[in-house]
Amino acid sequence: MQKSLSSFTRLLTLKLSYFYGTYTQYMIDKQKILITVLMPVFNSELFVKQAIESILNQSHQNFEFLIINDGSTDHSHAIISSFSDSRIKYVNNELNKGIVNTLNQGLTLSMGHYIARMDADDIAMPDRLSKQAAFLYANPSYKLCGSRAVAIDANGKEINNLNRPEHSAEIKVFNLFRNAFLHPTIMADAEVLKKFAYSEDFKYAEDYFLFSQITMAYPVANLNERLLHYRIHEESITSKKREEMVQSELKTTAYLLSFLFDKVDEQSLLIHHSILRPEGTDFSSQEVEAHLINILKANRERQVFDQKVLRKQLQKDWFNYLLKSDNKSLLNKFLKSGLFTVSNLNLKQIVKLLLK
Template identity: 40%
Template sequence: MPALTVLMPVYNAEKFLAEAIDSILQQTFADFEFIIIDDGSEDSTAAIVASYSDTRIRFVQNERNLGISATLNKGIILAAAPLIARMDADDISCPERLQKQFEYMQANPDCAMVSSLVKVITEDGQLVRVDQFRSEFFYYNLTFICWIYHPTVMYRKAAVEEAGMYAVPYAEDFELFWQLSRRHKIYNLPEIMLHYRVSSKSLHQVLKKKEYEQAQHEQLLRNFRYYAGKNFTLPTSHIECLQHNFEPILAEASRSSVLQCLKSLDAITEGILYKENTNRNIEAIKKAAFYKRNYILTNVMKHLTKPQKAMLLISDRNLNYLSRLLKNRVRIKFKNVFSF
């Protein structure tokens, strides 16, 4: 049995497929099977995969297009190894990715999933950005935004099966990661281990953008209610703001709306602080909440006049009950953490 399964679904992936395959076959870690599932491609995908003679490749072709979630679940069932590394057909894994992630998972048996930083690139390989995400903030921020790049993850097959595998057709990775983080430890290695390509055929950014946005909207409401109560609700503009899309709330031109959004954020943060979880770290949650709150205020205030900024900060200071609550209930030094 191989020590590791690499799982890569492909669909009309001829443009970048060979580069993706090569980046896996050239890994410093060699004890793996490479399951490639063609989900009904109509281009030369099958011929490209068939051109490889590496015995580690297991090529599977769906009789019809099943979609990403069903195809991934099929791959999980087929996986022979207890650890599964995800890969996408338009990305590039760095040579030591599998080695470093495998070693981390071996050294940390209580961790169900490890991810990594990425270099985001254009279709022609030009640098877009490098996100400097800190692992200790992942648990808090997964409530609001999917910080984890899907093709960077390596997870335990048993934990994914326990979490229900890929249970939704859209935003399937966000759903799985959130479910895993409810039950198991997760971690992000602070190294770039994948070049993540922004493609014109990206499902969540281009082809199925509306479907993914709707699915994520529903997931976010579920996440918020998990921490803030089953009757908790907030308008779409506030949900967008908490995902750092500020245009809808700015379009309202309402200081009270911004304040209510911040109040909702404080309520969610309070719930995260007191909900039992293996990933819960009080200090990390407080820091992540402070950074998020400050980021929202900073970006909103860019579009305000000086008098409006002053009024917002004065009002926000009055609404800043979370700081007082933490001092009274947790008895942890928390001096001026929300000062502006």
């Protein structure tokens, strides 16, 4: 009886110890800031109020809202200052530092376990933070999570849906040709984001290079939900700084192709980039096809990307390239490409590609 009671006491002590240890850790975690929402602002007086309100009204409440006003010359400062909320951490840069320096300033100041990006002209859906945080918490090996979005104009009118691939293998392949993430939709592991950070050498495509690095190192995802209204208007960076953006895209492409080829020559780089931006290029369909086949062959040897997913993406890009050309024998040329094999030919898939 004495021995049995002693065993019961030890078991009870262990259970209580576990309970109080777990409860203590729970209370510590509750006091931690789970998410930092990082939003740089520059001359965004027309939209910043709505952007701020969309974050403050999130269903998930455990976050800090780090707003950095990067030397705005309009009424942005006054609008931001009009909000009184303990979750807002406001930094007002007297001089404009530029988007890359401001984003890295935000990474340094952030206290959250996750960092969510937000732009001052966009609108977050009420459950955005809760859904992305839940995904990352449930899948700790995943270090970056974006979502789909709805494009809106300056007046808030919906223009179209912005889709991105969901799964890591698809994202990795898609990203080889174009950014697989919509920057203001992402939430990422803070430690990983700070390790890579934004690079001034990739200005105006700094997100593409950063996310490319993370995508090549960790599992990533895009939620199959539209968690943001993504505003497109005349003041967008992509409209004003096109040439610098193109140069940064080329450097990002060179980085990604280096996983497949020991040396990436300028001609191959330009052909590859023409798939993203075909306007103004004069490469022949034979040159483009040969480049895509080389990618498929190189990956067969190095196994960087899922070969089946890669082949499907290459076929899709090849067809879209032909579609934009004046090729008279489009279907015949498409089906006879070395991007197809006999076992790979699938009428249903071909029809789907043609109709997409």
